[in-house]
Amino acid sequence: MRTDVWLVIAGMAVVTYLTRAPLLLALARRPLPPRLRSWLRLIPLAVLPALALPLILVDEGRLVASPAHPPLWGAVVVFALAGLRVNLLATVAAAVATVAALRALG
Amino acid sequence: MPVDPPADSRTSATRRARDGFVASLALVPSVFVYGTVFGGLAVQAGLRPLEVWAMSLLVFAGAAQFVAVPMLEAGASPLAIVLTTYVVNMRHYLMAATLAPAFRGFPRAWLALVAHWINDESFAVAVARRHPVDPWVYLGSAAAVAGAFLGGVPVGTHLGGLVADPARWGLDFAFPAVFLALGVVQLRAPTDWLVAVASGALATAVALMAPGHWHIVVAGVVVSGTAALVVPPEAP
Numbered sequence: 001m002r003t004d005v006w007l008v009i010a011g012m013a014v015v016t017y018l019t020r021a022p023l024l025l026a027l028a029r030r031p032l033p034p035r036l037r038s039w040l041r042l043i044p045l046a047v048l049p050a051l052a053l054p055l056i057l058v059d060e061g062r063l064v065a066s067p068a069h070p071p072l073w074g075a076v077v078v079f080a081l082a083g084l085r086v087n088l089l090a091t092v093a094a095a096v097a098t099v100a101a102l103r104a105l106g
Numbered sequence: 107m108p109v110d111p112p113a114d115s116r117t118s119a120t121r122r123a124r125d126g127f128v129a130s131l132a133l134v135p136s137v138f139v140y141g142t143v144f145g146g147l148a149v150q151a152g153l154r155p156l157e158v159w160a161m162s163l164l165v166f167a168g169a170a171q172f173v174a175v176p177m178l179e180a181g182a183s184p185l186a187i188v189l190t191t192y193v194v195n196m197r198h199y200l201m202a203a204t205l206a207p208a209f210r211g212f213p214r215a216w217l218a219l220v221a222h223w224i225n226d227e228s229f230a231v232a233v234a235r236r237h238p239v240d241p242w243v244y245l246g247s248a249a250a251v252a253g254a255f256l257g258g259v260p261v262g263t264h265l266g267g268l269v270a271d272p273a274r275w276g277l278d279f280a281f282p283a284v285f286l287a288l289g290v291v292q293l294r295a296p297t298d299w300l301v302a303v304a305s306g307a308l309a310t311a312v313a314l315m316a317p318g319h320w321h322i323v324v325a326g327v328v329v330s331g332t333a334a335l336v337v338p339p340e341a342p
Contacts, residue, residue, distance in 0.1 A: 004184055005157050011188035012174060013164035019198035021221035027206030028217055039334035043204045043326060044233035045298050046333075047197065048289030049306030050325035051226060054313035055282035061317050063310070074279045075286060082290035088231075089132040095283040096136075100276030 070102035119242045126246025129231050134254040136280035137168075137227065139272050141258020144171055146267035151179035155263040162259040166222060166252065169319070170194040194319040200326045201229040208232075208239040223248040227284060234288035297337050305329035 032040070056071045057063060065072065074095040081091040141162070148158040153175065165171055170191045177187045201224050209217055220241075228251050232244035261268065272278055293299055309325035 005153065005178065006160075008174070008178060008184045008187050009157065009161045009164060011184060012161065012170065012191040015188055015192040016165050016167050016170065016195045016198070017222060019192065019195040020202055020224045021218060023199055023202040024206050024209065024221045024224070025214060025217050027203055028209040028212065032207060035334065037207070038337065039330060040204050040207065042301055042330040042333050042337075043200050044229070045289070045292060045301045046305035046330040047200055047204075047322065047326040048230060048233075048285045048292070049302045050309035050322045050329075051197075051230075052282040052285035052289060053306035053310050054321055055278075056286075057310050058313045061314065063314055070276075071279055071282065074276070074283060078283050078286045079290060082287040085291065088129060088284065088287055091287045092132040092280050092283045095287075096276040096279050098276070099279040100274070103274060103276065 068106065070099045070106065073102055074099040122240050122242035123246035123249070126228070126231060126235065126240075126243035126248075127250045128246075129235055129243070130227065130247040130250035133227050133280060133284055134250055136272075136277045137251055137254035138258040139267075139269050139277050140168060141255045142262035142265070143258075143267035143269070143272060144168065144175075145259040145262020146265075147172075147262075148175045149263050149266075151175050153178065155260070158263050159259060162256060165191070166225070166255070167191070167195050167198075168225075168255065173319075197226070197319075197322040197326065198224050200323070200330075201226075204233065205229065205239060205241075205244060208241045208244065212241065220245070220248075223252055225251050227251045227281075230285055230288040234291050297333065301329055301333045 052075075056075050057065060059069075067073075077095045077098045078091055081094060086094075144162070145155075145158055148161070148171075149155060153161075161171060161174075173190055173194055174187050177190065202221065205224065209220065212220070223245075225248065228244055228247035231247040232239050235243045258268075269275060269277065289302055293302060305325045308329060309321040312321035312324050
């Protein structure tokens with residue numbers, strides 16, 4: 001059991017490093033062609049909503065888009081405050097408080 | 107897009123790192139609490155504290171660790187756990203590619219070390235904070251996130267998760283809130299909106315159809331790739 005645990009930890013560490021290091025090392029070396037640069041500029045625009053929306057809209061494999069779902073209101077708060085360029089700490093605090101309050105009431 | 111705008115070279119590396127650190131403070135409480143929750147769960151699942159700390163330090167990928175621990179507890183094969191970890195972490199390829207140009211001129215040994223600390227939260231802070239990405243802002247943010255996570259884990263292995271149900275306090279929502287807020291501030295051109303909405307929708311659809319962790323990679327690659335082919339390069 002114990003060797004297994006360390007084996008798993010080592011394996012997890014190696015494969016995770018292999019997702020992080022190769023492109024960072026390879027693409028930091030040379031100036032990039034314009035087409036690749038514009039692709040890299042678009043990645044955050046695609047990755048951030050891809051990280052966020054499923055966390056908000058999917059719960060245990062089901063789509064939850066009803067007004068009774070507190071994260072939806074949290075997202076509305078984030079949209080409004082971030083759109084007004086309120087700072088990140090205040091935006092997140094307000095959203096977390098909104099979700100906590102709605103869950104406490106629900 | 108200039109590689110290094112003059113405004114940035116005037117501000118010292120320390121100041122820019124502090125900027126990244128401070129910008130990440132919104133996340134520190136949630137990351138810390140989830141560190142304690144992970145530490146507590148992993149010990150309950152039968153791991154020794156030393157193993158939990160080693161995993162957190164050497165793998166340093168919260169989502170993958172939360173997936174691996176119940177698999178270990180259930181006696182899944184090491185190969186299955188390692189492969190799952192790889193799939194969960196494939197999104198790092200996209201982040202590494204995006205961050206790489208910012209690190210031009212850094213010694214390769216540095217890059218090899220910096221790579222280990224790539225995480226969703228610091229990626230989000232770094233890409234939203236400056237255009238183009240500032241390596242020092244990213245490093246400051248990574249220090250805050252790593253400090254919070256690695257500080258939380260030992261607390262959790264000894265005291266248990268500090269908060270029995272972080273969701274009750276809305277702490278789970280800090281993560282989508284940060285990703286969403288940092289995404290919103292980047293929306294300028296109509297194409298930006300199109301990319302963001304399409305990717306969010308595709309990711310949600312994939313998450314519904316294929317539970318697991320493919321949706322980030324699939325939506326990230328398909329939508330940004332399609333847009334890069336359609337939108338002319340060097341668009342403002």
